[in-house]
Amino acid sequence: AQRVTQPEKLLSVFKGAPVELKCNYSYSGSPELFWYVQYSRQRLQLLLRHISRESIKGFTADLNKGETSFHLKKPFAQEEDSAMYYCALRPGAQKLVFGQGTRLTINP
């Protein structure tokens, strides 16, 4: 079965502190993993994908096949990072399988 688990529904950190949003997946093949973000009153948008190996808005995520994880990290949180974050798996070439999301709140 294909499944994405985000164990934290809510995460609150102070501005300037490090952030880590956890994501674990279940998939027997070679996965393609993504992080999507939804800011308040905005549409869902792609933040980053594992194949790009890039840093977007200071966020990075490393695919760990041994631990089947794709955690999202940022060394110094900013208030504008407050949003809903979804980890997603694309098992084939088409649909996305999403986790239930983590609401990140950055406190001033």
Next chain:
Amino acid sequence: GAGVSQTPSNKVTEKGKYVELRCDPISGHTALYWYRQSLGQGPEFLIYFQGTGAADDSGLPNDRFFAVRPEGSVSTLKIQRTERGDSAVYLCASSSEGGRTEAFFGQGTRLTVV
């Protein structure tokens, strides 16, 4: 150009009624997806179109749900005999080729069945 557009943004309907939700993808995008997002959950796949045909409809929950894309552009999600459990945000996304290209999401239609 404009992004993915969904209409209406909000729809309230009575249990048992029929509803249609519309999605206008980004111009030129051949792949179109419908997802459903229930409260407190992530989006859940419903159906995927490549051009005019439904390439994967495995996510449609039952035969009350149907979607069309007759000219390979605009798509309509149709729900018959609505139930209170159908209340959710329905999201549409499109991508230039499907496959490994980025999917762009619309703002969603919030459906409330009373």
